[in-house]
Amino acid sequence: MTDxxxxxxxxxxxxxxxxxxxxxxxxxxxMAAARLGFRTQIYEPGDAPxxxxxxxxxRAAWTDEQALAAFAGSVDVVTYEWENVPAxxxxxxxxxxxxxxxxxxxxVAQDRLDEKRFLEGLGLTVAPFxxxxxxxALTAALAELGRPAILKTRRLGYDGKGQVRIDDATxxxxxxxxxxxxxxILEGVVTFDREISVIVARGVTGETVCFDPGENVHAEGILRxxxxxxxxxxxxxxxxxxxxxxxxxxxxxxxxxxVELFATGTGLVVNEIAPRVHNSGHWTEAACAVDQFEQHxxxxxxxxxxxxxxxxxxxxxxxxxDDMDRLPELLAAPDTRLHLYGKAETRPxxxxxxxxxxxxx
Amino acid sequence: MTDxxxxxxxxxxxxxxxxxxxxxxxxxxxMAAARLGFRTQIYEPGDAPxxxxxxxxxRAAWTDEQALAAFAGSVDVVTYEWENVPAxxxxxxxxxxxxxxxxxxxxVAQDRLDEKRFLEGLGLTVAPFxxxxxxxALTAALAELGRPAILKTRRLGYDGKGQVRIDDATxxxxxxxxxxxxxxILEGVVTFDREISVIVARGVTGETVCFDPGENVHAEGILRxxxxxxxxxxxxxxxxxxxxxxxxxxxxxxxxxxVELFATGTGLVVNEIAPRVHNSGHWTEAACAVDQFEQHxxxxxxxxxxxxxxxxxxxxxxxxxDDMDRLPELLAAPDTRLHLYGKAETRPxxxxxxxxxxxxx
Numbered sequence: 001m002t003d004x005x006x007x008x009x010x011x012x013x014x015x016x017x018x019x020x021x022x023x024x025x026x027x028x029x030x031m032a033a034a035r036l037g038f039r040t041q042i043y044e045p046g047d048a049p050x051x052x053x054x055x056x057x058x059r060a061a062w063t064d065e066q067a068l069a070a071f072a073g074s075v076d077v078v079t080y081e082w083e084n085v086p087a088x089x090x091x092x093x094x095x096x097x098x099x100x101x102x103x104x105x106x107x108v109a110q111d112r113l114d115e116k117r118f119l120e121g122l123g124l125t126v127a128p129f130x131x132x133x134x135x136x137a138l139t140a141a142l143a144e145l146g147r148p149a150i151l152k153t154r155r156l157g158y159d160g161k162g163q164v165r166i167d168d169a170t171x172x173x174x175x176x177x178x179x180x181x182x183x184x185i186l187e188g189v190v191t192f193d194r195e196i197s198v199i200v201a202r203g204v205t206g207e208t209v210c211f212d213p214g215e216n217v218h219a220e221g222i223l224r225x226x227x228x229x230x231x232x233x234x235x236x237x238x239x240x241x242x243x244x245x246x247x248x249x250x251x252x253x254x255x256x257x258x259v260e261l262f263a264t265g266t267g268l269v270v271n272e273i274a275p276r277v278h279n280s281g282h283w284t285e286a287a288c289a290v291d292q293f294e295q296h297x298x299x300x301x302x303x304x305x306x307x308x309x310x311x312x313x314x315x316x317x318x319x320x321x322d323d324m325d326r327l328p329e330l331l332a333a334p335d336t337r338l339h340l341y342g343k344a345e346t347r348p349x350x351x352x353x354x355x356x357x358x359x360x361x
Numbered sequence: 362m363t364d365x366x367x368x369x370x371x372x373x374x375x376x377x378x379x380x381x382x383x384x385x386x387x388x389x390x391x392m393a394a395a396r397l398g399f400r401t402q403i404y405e406p407g408d409a410p411x412x413x414x415x416x417x418x419x420r421a422a423w424t425d426e427q428a429l430a431a432f433a434g435s436v437d438v439v440t441y442e443w444e445n446v447p448a449x450x451x452x453x454x455x456x457x458x459x460x461x462x463x464x465x466x467x468x469v470a471q472d473r474l475d476e477k478r479f480l481e482g483l484g485l486t487v488a489p490f491x492x493x494x495x496x497x498a499l500t501a502a503l504a505e506l507g508r509p510a511i512l513k514t515r516r517l518g519y520d521g522k523g524q525v526r527i528d529d530a531t532x533x534x535x536x537x538x539x540x541x542x543x544x545x546i547l548e549g550v551v552t553f554d555r556e557i558s559v560i561v562a563r564g565v566t567g568e569t570v571c572f573d574p575g576e577n578v579h580a581e582g583i584l585r586x587x588x589x590x591x592x593x594x595x596x597x598x599x600x601x602x603x604x605x606x607x608x609x610x611x612x613x614x615x616x617x618x619x620v621e622l623f624a625t626g627t628g629l630v631v632n633e634i635a636p637r638v639h640n641s642g643h644w645t646e647a648a649c650a651v652d653q654f655e656q657h658x659x660x661x662x663x664x665x666x667x668x669x670x671x672x673x674x675x676x677x678x679x680x681x682x683d684d685m686d687r688l689p690e691l692l693a694a695p696d697t698r699l700h701l702y703g704k705a706e707t708r709p710x711x712x713x714x715x716x717x718x719x720x721x722x
Binding site for chain 2: 304328
């Protein structure tokens with residue numbers, strides 16, 4: 001905590017990093033911060049597994065002005081593990097402490113329509129999309145993009161939530177009702193060879209470092225596995241890394257970002273960006289000297305980015321709900337690093353942990 | 362925390378591990394416990410960097426019966442990061458909760474004379490030594506072992522503390538005064554090719570796993586670097602691993618132990634054992650899927666031991682006192698994993714962190 005205005009220089013060990021959101025990403029950020037000698041303060045109204053490994057926990061509503069002021073006063077920089085932090089929360093915090101990554105990235109990532117337009121504006125390829133503020137627009141968009149297509153709310157979607165697939169049997173009105181009439185976009189379905197992601201970091205001085213792209217498998221909208229290396233051509237790998245760098249530079253971004261891509265026969269299509277550490281980057285903890293969590297902390301603390309080269313091939317598997325029953329087997333598996341999130345209750349669909357197996361060393 | 366008597370089975374995620382001692386070893390144990398979904402409670406009367414990443418901190422004297430009872434009641438198993446926890450503390454805790462590693466190892470490791478006798482009793486080679494309860498015994502021992510020799514207090518020595526080197530110019534009375542007349546032993550000086558250590562783990566079912574031996578360089582009694590692999594012959598490596606296994610089995614040990622050895626032309630000499638995670642095992646965090654801290658937590662939680670194979674060569678360097686001035690260089694070094702301990706104040710001789718460089722991947 002500093003009483004004086006923040007210096008633009010790097011944070012020194014002992015400084016405090018405020019983290020908005022108390023889930024597993026915040027938890028892993030807090031542990032990475034601790035390894036670099038920083039203190040952490042979690043802001044989270046609900047359950048906070050992150051608080052178990054943090055120095056402090058501000059448990060208050062996102063709009064609690066007094067709590068936000070106290071939180072801001074106790075930290076040197078603010079970051080987040082969750083891109084849907086309300087704008088009014090950020091307004092209050094930003095008045096006294098830097099928020100990294102900055103507001104531009106949040107604005108773009110909080111709204112699927114703005115995100116698509118931003119990415120298109122950079123000359124990148126995205127899935128065909130239409131703005132569908134109402135049922136009439138949806139009907140017109142379906143006629144243009146064809147079926148199947150995916151109706152997605154503009155805001156607050158993650159892990160497949162806020163999405164409806166529209167195939168030949170789905171009525172437009174029915175789909176619109178399923179997302180409760182929220183502002184939405186319609187997305188054409190992209191035929192792809194594989195889903196990949198790039199975890200990219202950008203420091204305060206503009207330097208950019210990418211981890212090797214991982215190949216992702218989803219089921220029911222939730223990430224199941226990430227495999228590195230992804231089966232890409234040299235040119236696809238290079239495109240992925242260049243495009244990720246282009247995105248973070250355009251946003252004057254500071255921190256780690258997850259960029260999800262489709263690899264298709266005609267090039268890479270940007271699916272979405274997440275302005276935070278990303279589930280598909282968890283393998284870095286087992287296979288790199290500096291992982292995505294430390295890389296993010298280094299960036300927002302103004303430190304030089306670390307060496308994120310892989311020293312092993314790896315497969316990261318998410319442990320979701322009943323996957324926890326497999327713990328005895330996973331604990332005994334060779335070359336496997338297990339990471340559980342300290343969540344009190346196992347629920348279907350809930351991310352409880354992950355396991356990374358080193359497949360070639 | 363359990364209200365019912367402890368089952369002999371493995372702890373489940375959510376269980377609480379009590380850690381006696383709040384320094385950097387406790388801190389790294391707490392982080393490893395968190396990664397396996399356990400909660401931690403630190404017991405430490407003084408400053409406790411470990412408490413920054415733990416669920417709770419009992420800040421009380423080692424002899425505070427009320428605090429100890431509350432601590433015991435809040436945890437499922439007790440472990441320690443420091444072998445000199447007073448016996449009365451352990452007596453109080455042991456009445457209600459298992460202490461792992463057990464008392465036998467602590468008894469041996471708390472007293473250099475008992476330790477030497479125990480190791481000799483196993484048929485292992487130790488430095489020549491004599492029991493020197495008084496000045497007369499010291500004079501006689503010096504005549505037998507010759508000079509130089511090292512006078513060491515039987516209890517409470519670490520990092521070169523409680524030791525006096527006696528060379529030709531040192532008077533026996535002067536040496537005895539330097540250790541304030543404490544019960545002591547005299548040790549002959551061993552001529553060695555290199556100092557190595559084995560980090561060995563033993564689980565509740567008796568299984569034993571060793572990390573690859575590391576080669577240590579000390580200065581002023583403090584570990585400076587550990588390098589893996591150590592420059593050993595195949596037979597020395599095998600001997601090191603076998604003797605470490607023999608020691609933990611003889612003690613019915615549960616947890617991780619550091620075994621310091623001298624490699625000499627005529628075989629391995631056991632220097633000392635530490636019934637806890639060990640500074641010379643810090644490299645495991647950067648070069649193994651399961652590191653010494655997780656291995657210890659697995660053992661004391663009754664879980665299967667993990668795969669501790671190395672996937673890289675590494676050099677771990679301790680950051681002591683002013684070494685912290687080198688942070689900018691260390692943060693920018695390739696292939697390097699930095700770990701700081703969150704200590705508020707840098708002091709000469711104080712261990713502030715460590716850096717592990719992967720030298721071959």
